[in-house]
Amino acid sequence: MEAWRVQKLGDKPLYTWDDAGHKWLIETDYKKTHLEDAKKLV
Secondary structure, three states, X not given: OHHHHHHHXXXXXXXXXXXXXXXXXXXXXXXXXXXHHHHHHO
């Protein structure tokens, strides 16, 4: 529902850049460059 509101109505998403970065780090913890990626986001 939120994605529809963002796309169709132009609403802003309810998450922040920090939320997105944290989720991305959790989902990519298998990468060899995981620690380097984490340092870049701080």
